[in-house]
Amino acid sequence: MEKILLPTQNIRELQADASGGDVVITVTVGATVPTGFEHTAAEEIEEKIGVEAKISKDRGRIYFPITSDKLFQVHHLKSVDNLFVVVEEYDHYQFKESKEESLVDLQQLASKLPWTDALEVWKLNRALKKKKGHRKGGSGGKAKPSSEVSDATAADTEQQELPQAEVSAAEGQTKTEGSTDAEAYTQDSEEAAPGAKVTKFRVTCNRAGDKHSFSSNEAARDFGGAVQEFFQWKADMTKFDVEVLLNIHNTEVVIGIALTEESLHRRNISHFGPTTLRSTLCYGMLRLCKPQASDVILDPMCGTGAIPLEGAIEFNSSFYIAGDNNDMAVNRTVNNVCHIQRRRGDKGSVSGLPIDTVQWDLCNLPIRTSSVDIIITDMPFGKRMGSRKKNWDLYPSCLREMARVCRPGSGKAVLLTQDKKCFSKAVSRMGGLWKKLHTVWVNVGGLHAGVYLLKRTGAVFGQTPEDIYEPRGAVNSQADEKDDKELS
Template identity: 85%
Template sequence: MLSSCGDEEAKQGAETAESPQCPCTDATSADIFTVTIGATVPTGFEPTAAEEVKEKIGVDARISKDRGRIYFPVSTDKLFQVHHLKSVDNLFVVVEEYDHYQFKESKEEALSEFQQLASKLPWTNALEVWKLNGALKKKKGHRKGGSGAKVKPNSETSDATTASAEQQELPEAVSVAEGQITSDGSPDVESGTQEEATPKAKLIKFRVTCNRAGDKHSFSSNEAARDFGGAVQDFFQWKADMTKFDIEVLLNIHNEEVVIGIALTEESLHRRNISHFGPTTLRSTLCYGMLRLCNPQPSDVIVDPMCGTGAIPLEGAIEFNSAFYIAGDNNDMAVKRTVNNVCHIQKRRAEKGSVSALPIDTVQWDLCSLPIRTSSVDIIITDMPFGKRIGSRKKNWDLYPSCLREMARVCRPGSGKAVLLTQDKKCFAKAVSRMGGLWRKLFTVWVNVGGLHAGVYLLQRTGAVFGQTPEDVYESRGTVNTQVDEKQEKERS
């Protein structure tokens, strides 16, 4: 049932004092309707993202069969809230979805169905949401390629587009019938007065991105995107363009599940905090998921002993700012990057007139001999070296036990926690077993990090007093070299 934006505000009453005002420009005439929003999230953290949606938007999210995606309903007056989610990478509005799409066995018939599908889809509401979404955010020039949903390594991606050298401004409104935009942001009403009313009408540019997973399809991603994109072009009379597109249409295929959508994010939201990147910088969305696992409380002392560019403590200092964060690394270049990223965020906050200070300190140290008091840290959260771009698998066999031992020393017995990310699963499992008197593994979240199958491990500090267990006197089989040699550093910088 449709209702006006004003009616919705009257119903919510007390919420308006705490929530941002409805972005509708004409509350009395603008109709409110509900659409389904799709979001790509770090694989493994779909339940965490669903919890955030319930917490911040107040609706239940459905976890897709295709890993790394969730879906949830949103009314148009609350569309702005989806951009405040911290666990999602990309957002799109669903045009139509099919749970059990029956693909034809032959390639020709299957592709023919894609061509016919474009004209049968209910595009109107999705395009209205796309327009509203464009009005909610600042337009920072033309959108670039790569803004579609991220694809897992075992799936295919393709764009069906035609190159164009012309650059046009992002349109503010689109006419579904004509596929054109107007200089004042209003759709054409009468074709007879089009030339007079819209002297600067421009053609919409678009691209179709196909994400396909499954081995029972007779067609490729490229073929699906090409034929479906051609049908979209014929139906709307839009112009295909690979890089300078106004609208990105998404064709997501996972076995028998088919979802058609329109992208709402120009650039993945996971790049929100970092300005100075390193060789292994974590996505902010993954950092957020790791932080939610350990549930930071007010006044907690949280340490990242291998902070890299500071992605984890930065995300924590912004989103869970009642705790205090210490970011440290043994590499001076990493420490400088962290300091620069902190300064960048503080400057950005100051320009917006908000409190610029962040509850975070940055230190250079030896991670196996931390300058921190015993039993003084509540949470340790870090991205441990995988032994690929940083360090080596051989060094990890000495490094991991030494790290876990030192982490156990500074962590509070009984209540302390550690959230550790690594792809070197065998080495980590052995190190945890050696430190069994100090750490107890609660559970593991399996994630995809740059195509690598990694684990996020939640450990609980046991109640054992440090200095009174066999693990305290553990000696490594060799000297742990935690410094990066000059050759490696040159390659990294």
């Protein structure tokens, strides 16, 4: 097996702090992000933390170094779903051919791993969350696995409650030199909390690849058994203190310890609908259109308001208009806005948000022509909302109305849809009004979708024949066929 050589990976830097001699540990933190927006997340990390992130071959994961004194900064990231500290990482792990030998290797691996730094960071992270007043027993949920994951994990990876267990391992002293990782961690726990309950843990395995002789459940079971024997922890699949992650992607193996009990993508929404977008995906879409100060940003199919809410919080120098033709959707958006305002007010910050909510007809918006800078929305896929048949009429009509209200020459649109064929043909028929600049392929609840960045042409609305849907020319047909092949 070949270990990835990262200069900052799990290297303990014993730097005596002038103020108190605190030990600063440098570790690698891993993060799951919306697939397709790995580069966006890497940009945010470099911008906010000042370090360079490595994008994994396993889509939807990135890794970056951080020192323990700056750990709090990772919880301010808006493009990441779940965070974990890396115990060890292997780029080319040599799995044995037989199932039995492979599982024995995983069992033996548990006692050879450098657990100390990762556990110290886990304890520090736990203390940080206590200071922030995180609620106990919250309605946490694991992010849904992407379609590339071949097996279910040992612990259910669908959305589920992950209540925070009682703290049974307190924040104790650092390990003394010469003792084993297991001895040090157990000693810290006993000293800091005499008579405390045994630490509870679970192992979650995410496996992708078709050349493994074992399943995710088998890997989690055998590796978890070895972890339990090594640390003398108690296995508990629901009320656990420590979640050990075993991520296997072909020959890449990453062992980590979770730093988040619930995915950060649920941060702004209290009233959910059938198509509520993850806040992390909304953030990626907003960064794609680069909102500027005083921009008017429109979401004409806002659903529960996830996109404009994320924008109003993170890019608050712009103004957001959220609308929908469904009164229940509008009510959910209003309730979510009120929830955020109350939460901000309770924390003593300014509670107002630059956002307004309206119920309207999507194809006849009560907005002046050429008055909107950016349009950003989640269009109906034709799965949970609408239908594929209706999309053939809806998409051209709404693209035309969006072109009417969007500023010619400078306006942009960021549109998410899984109905790629219908959307591509609708855009091609609007060639005089919209120009396709870029596409980001994303995974939305297991569906392969596209986030399309369009630019409004300089054509004056009302002086183009785009509302007459004539058969497309051969060039456009060939281009669409090529697009369809790439999307399949």
